[in-house]
Amino acid sequence: MRDGLTIYTQPGCSHCTAVKRMFTKAGAPYDELRITDEVREWAISEGLTVAPIVTAKNGDKEYRFCGSRPGDVAHAIDVIEGDHGD
Incomplete structure (x- = not known):
């Protein structure tokens, strides 16, 4: 898995659209790939x-989730920004 955010989506997926909107609103850049x-x-x-399936990676820190829960989006952003809660 490469560093940064990757969102794996499928056509017509409302949860995919929602999670992309949340990352965009937060100013978090991402790559979008088809499932x-x-x-x-x-x-x-x-x-x-x-x-969608979302992967967040920053060095040795990784987080993965599926769906569009705001808490998961926030945690993924924390990972890529280096706020790991350590």
Whole structure:
């Protein structure tokens, strides 16, 4: 997983639109990629079963979630900004 935010989406996904809107409103840049069969297999193996699938990485700190809960979005932003709560 590369550093930064990546949002894996699928067409017509209202939760995908919502989570992208939350990151945009927070001023957090992200890369958007489509959910492919390979990504779907990986996500399911990680217990991430709902679109969107979001990964946040900053060095050795990583956070992953699925769906569009505001608390998860805030935690992902904390990870990429270096506020790990350590």
